[in-house]
Amino acid sequence: MSVIDRFEIHEHDVLVIGAGGAGLRAAIEASANGVSVGLVCKSLLGKAHTVMAEGGIAAAISNVDKHDDWKTHFKDTIRGGKFLNNWKMAELHAKEAPERVLELERWGALFDRTQDGKILQRPFGGHTCKRLCHVGDRTGLEMIRTLQDKGIHMGIEVYMECTITKLLKDNGKTSGAFGYWRENGRFVIFKAKAIVLATGGVGKAYKVTSNSWEYTSDGQILAYNAGAEILDAEFVQFHxxxxxxxxxxxxxxxxxxxxxxxxxxxxxxxxxxxxxxxxxxxxxxxxxxxxxxxxxxxxxxxxxxxxxxxxxxxxxxxxxxxxxxxxxxxxxxxxxxxxxxxxxxxxxxTCHYSMGGIRVDGETTATSVPGLFAAGEVAAGLHGANRLGGNSLSDLLVFGCRSGLYAAEYAKKSSSNLKIDEQEIQLAEKEMIRFFENNGENPYTVHKDLQELMQNYVGIFRTESDLQYAIKELVKITDRAKKVKIDGSRMYNPGWHMAYDLQNMIQYSQFITESAIRRKESRGAHSRIDFPETDPECSKWNNVIKMNDDGSMNIRQEPLSQMSEELKKLFEEKELVKK
Amino acid sequence: MTTSMLEKEDTDAPAGRLYKRNIMKEAIFKIFRGDKNGGSEVEYKVPVEEGMVVLDAVHYVQKNIAPDLAVRWNCKAAKCGSCSAEVNGKPRLMCKSRLDDFDLNKEIKVYPMKSFPVIKDLACDVLWNFEVNKKITPFTPKGNTDWKMSQRDIDRVQEFRKCIECFACQNVCHVIREHDLKPKFAGPRFFVRVAGLEMHPLDNADRLEALKSDMGIGLCNITKCCTEVCPEDIHITDNAIIPLKERVVDRFYDPLRMFFRKLFSWLF
Known part of the structure; x- marks a missing residue:
């Protein structure tokens, strides 16, 4: 019997990890393109953070302000992001958001109405037109329920309360994922030709946050460990x-x-x-x-x-x-x-959103790992240095849809003989079980200290000395987190779940801090007391983090791609020089 | 509790110190610990802060005493419907259950929802609900519509769409709780969903046959227990179940209609 035969195995063409707006939209699109789809989520279906989105979804359908159009939405998004956005993503987002919203309505969503019976739109910060389609202040609930009720009739296999701890590769290409069932602690293997990460943000690394327990940067770290790049981690939005x-x-x-x-x-x-x-x-x-x-x-x-x-x-x-x-x-x-x-x-x-995350191709949402895609908050680029309210829900739909489409296309073209590496599986299993053999602290205590540290030293305002202090402390916290002790069994054990989530949060906290140290200016959500001005030179590059072959972290500054001449014309010249 | 007195004191206190100054007293919680093979109440003493809810107390226990205490939660603001439990025997969202609504001289008992099998501690197996949902005919739009709807026409449907799927209504429904007629019955949550679809101004599907047979709406004897526990204040019985029952009766049991149908059956 091989090592792998000991495990429960499921096989899909496309595996979507995360079932908020982006994950659900990705699963629907992949399924509509005729491939077999599995959808994994840490909570029950319909409980992801999208459900808590309140104000609305930004789309230039110009029902209220007739002069609104995609160009205006594009400009608002780029200005809001302080010119650090991936312009291709911002362009596609502004162009496709209206269709994605109208599609929700065709699937049964009921937005508030204008006098003449169309979708009503409200003003929001940074949007120069009344642009947010909404349902009172429970827009996210309407969206997730609509997607959920659409998705369950499409033959998508949903794996609820399941946490993925490792992405698997065969010859450098995506081949599956390893995880555990929260309910009984048993391990499970998913074989998949393509994977879409849609796991959301990292808010739980901060003490004061609007995020729930799920937002522990799992997707970012899964991708990083698989060889993908992390972009602009310093930009954390405080609502x-x-x-x-x-x-x-x-x-x-x-x-x-x-x-x-x-x-x-x-x-x-x-x-x-x-x-x-x-x-x-x-x-x-x-x-x-x-x-x-x-x-x-x-x-x-x-x-x-x-x-x-x-x-x-x-x-x-x-x-x-x-x-x-x-x-x-x-x-x-x-x-x-x-x-x-x-x-x-x-x-x-309150810590609310991460603009940084996995680096993706603006059109296909592909990461640098073949077969691995990312959409929604876990991916970076669209929002630049600061996200506008309402642009998150539209991001989820536009890029969720794109990731599902391109993941399905990739899966159709790829070989069905992908192999699962036995050694990788054994290692992944060991990494999870070792906590029961430890003799250290309670994982919640270490989590609390991480939250205090990030809140106080890598928060809204930052300085070199605070950030350097945080780097030193994070090394100590990393060490403590490795030794946390878990009592009880593997059956529905939140302490054990926290022990794993904690590793991800600490690692991503290091990314935030290292990136923040290198950005010696103030821009969008990143405010340096020691560098209070915006430096036009710093609008020319992104922070990119990647794992070296020896497992150490590599951080470098890479030039931003240049906006097309046609799009540049939308801005005033002085704006482009001084950005 | 002497909340008002403490509020006065706190107003002048520097922000950072408020946490410590607000510890007023201890509350005694008795929380069910166990799994499908059985279990027992375990007593935990929890320091009380101003504005605290039952979920805060459960989190305190998890962080400081029993890290393996199983509980579901997400938003902590009554928007996701994850933290349903029975607090002193009443189905509620723990995130909405304020401690100052309880007599803290008595213990507070927290149990998992009664109508679903326990997985561990406060988490129970609610999978059945997701299976029921799959059987409902989804939204089916009318052809050639311009998608215009007046706010007045959708107000009543928007009420049904407020449902956060906490399943408190399912948990408390007699047909499920006492008679365990799950295979024959969909339960209030899904009558609410069907009502939202049937009353959608642009929906074109017919779910009345399914309501009568597969979903067993006739088994509901309108005791309104579901409505009483709904954290979203949806008028489940009056606005969803009764109108649906009326539609089913009109279609299948109305003697005049039945006679009319028989008389002209040759037409069909």
């Missing part, structure tokens, strides 16, 4: 408005739609401070600017009692608020004893 009181809800998202619908930010003195930081766009400035402004108000002693800002929408009236922001109303009423129809909410920045 300006998270809940800050009471303690149990710190970090939970307060949708940007509150500001989109007319919410006003004030400091403890009642001053509308955005007048000072961005008088033109005010509350609807980009997230990086608003988050920094709230931070500065606090630093200079004008913060609210719990260290944030007041956000008030009560002037819109109770009926309007309950209709357009129902889940915010309930969230504050039930979790914080605040009636937002009568008074202000207290909000502050």
């Amino acid at each position: 300006p408005t998270g809940m800050i009181w009471p303690p149990g809800v710190i970090g939970i998202l307060v949708t940007e739609a509150v500001r989109g619908e007319g919410g006003i930010l004030t400091n403890k003195d009642g001053f509308r401070f955005m007048e000072k930081y961005d008088p033109e766009r005010m509350e609807l400035s980009t997230r990086d600017v608003v988050a920094r402004s709230i931070y500065m108000e606090n630093k200079e002693g004008r913060g609210t009692p719990h260290g944030g800002a007041f956000l008030d929408i009560s002037h819109k009236g109770a009926d309007y608020i309950k209709k357009k922001l129902p889940s915010m109303y309930h969230q504050f009423k039930e979790l914080a004893d605040v009636d937002i129809t009568k008074g202000p909410m207290e909000v502050g920045p």
Whole structure:
């Protein structure tokens, strides 16, 4: 009996890892292209982070602002990303988002309507037109449910509560994945000709975050270990408005739609401070600017009692608020004893999104590993140095769809005799079981220390000395994490699950910090106190991380690809010089 | 609890110190630990903070006392429907169950949902629900539509689409909980989904036969238990189940209609 025969094995042409918006859309597209598709997710189906997206999905369908078009959306996205975006992705995203949204409607999604019965769109930060298609403040739920209910009728095999710990290769090409069932701890092998990573972000490395337990950079590290490249890891978005009181809800998202619908930010003195930081766009400035402004108000002693800002929408009236922001109303009423129809909410920045991630081809979403694709938050490029609100849901659909299509095409062309390497399997198994033989600390304690470190030293504002300190501390935390001790059995054991997730978070935290050290300027979500200005020279390169043959980390700066002449014409010349 | 007094104190405290100052007292939790072969209640003492919910307490236990305590959760903001459990015998989302709604002089019991088989501790096997969902005829749009719909026409469907699939309604439904008629019955969650499809202004499929036979809507005796536990306040019984029942009755049991159909059967 060979080593592999000991394991449960499933075989598919395309394996999609992650079942949020991007993963589901990828699985649907691959399946529609006639290949066999497996979809693996850490939670139950329909619980991925997409479900928590609130404000809307950006697409220039120009139902409200007639003059909106893909070019305007493209410009907003590039300006919001401070010219560090992969322009090809930004172009495709702006062009294809409308079709992807209308397609959702044809699959049963019910967006809020305009007077004449079309999809309603609302304003959002950094978007110069009313562009966000929405369903009150539960747009993500509508989207994930629509995709889920579409997907289950397409013959996609769904593997719920299953965690992938290693990607497998045969002769340098993708051949499958190794993982465990969360329920019983048994190991499982997936053979696949192509794999789409759609595993989301890394928010759980920070103490104050809107992300759930799932967002531990699994996909980024799976790809890195398989030989793929990581791009621009330093850009981590802090959403300006998270809940800050009471303690149990710190970090939970307060949708940007509150500001989109007319919410006003004030400091403890009642001053509308955005007048000072961005008088033109005010509350609807980009997230990086608003988050920094709230931070500065606090630093200079004008913060609210719990260290944030007041956000008030009560002037819109109770009926309007309950209709357009129902889940915010309930969230504050039930979790914080605040009636937002009568008074202000207290909000502050929360770690929300990772603009950096796996480097992909802008058209096909292919990584540098043959047969490995990536889409959604796990992939980098579209958003540059800062993501605009609403551009995430459209990213998931546009590039989820593309990754499914190109993965299916790749699978159709590739050999069906891919082999699974026995040694790789044995190693992957050992890496997971070793935790039970350790004698170190509780994994939750190490996680808490990682979160404190990243929050305090690699947070919204960064300096060389803080980042250097973080690098040193991360080495210590890496060592502690290797030794964490796991009690109990492999059956549904969250401590054991955390022990694995922790390795990924620490590794990606190193990527964030190393990249942040090298970017000696302030741009988008990356703010250096020691380099407060944006340096046009630094708009010419990306940070690229790759594993050396000996397993060590290689980080280098690679030139950005040049925008086509036609697209350049969309911007003013001085803008392109000073970017 | 003396929450109001403490709130007063806290308002002047520097932000960083609030965590420590808010520990008011301890709560005693009795949490089910076990699997399909059985188990028992285990007692845990948890320090209480202002605004704390039951899920925070379960996380405290996980982080500090029992890292292998199995529990499902995701958003912690009542948007994903992952953390359903029975708290003091009532089905609820743990992330929405505030400790100040309980008498902290008494212990708080946390059990997994009763109508589904336990996997371990607070996690149970809800796979059956996903199987039921697959059998429902999906959205089938009318041909030649311009996709215009008025907000008024979709308001009632949007209510059904608020469902976060916490399965609390399935858990509490008598047909499932007491009679375990799962093979013959779809349950409130899926009546809500069907209502959302049947009342979609542009849907063209017919699910009434399936509602009557495969989904067993007749077994529901409208006790409204599902509506009472819905964390999204969906009027499951009044707005979804009863209108669907009426449509089924109109089609299959209305004597006038039946007579009419028989009389003109030669036409069909």
